[in-house]
Amino acid sequence: MEMQPIPEIKHDVEGLERALGERVVQIVFYKKDGTFRTAHATRCPNEIPEALAPKGKRAPSSLVLTFFDVDINEWRCLRRDRLIGYID
Numbered sequence: 001m002e003m004q005p006i007p008e009i010k011h012d013v014e015g016l017e018r019a020l021g022e023r024v025v026q027i028v029f030y031k032k033d034g035t036f037r038t039a040h041a042t043r044c045p046n047e048i049p050e051a052l053a054p055k056g057k058r059a060p061s062s063l064v065l066t067f068f069d070v071d072i073n074e075w076r077c078l079r080r081d082r083l084i085g086y087i088d
Contacts, residue, residue: 009085016065016086020044024070028084036084039076041067049073
């Protein structure tokens with residue numbers, strides 16, 4: 001069995017913000033209960049079903065990261081201090 005390389009987890013928040021607007025990325029974060037979770041996240045309009053697309057613009061928060069989870073087709077948010085990183 002050939003081992004797959006472990007993908008690099010990036011920690012650049014500005015890079016994550018840019019990537020979310022352009023494509024789907026995998027984010028890794030801690031949940032409230034202390035376990036960690038991964039999500040395939042985006043804010044790219046082409047990746048979000050029209051019925052679930054944002055209706056307007058909201059001011060960005062320095063405390064919360066909002067994203068669309070493409071695996072469950074729902075909007076989610078997390079506290080930025082719980083973000084571990086992302087895999088591009």
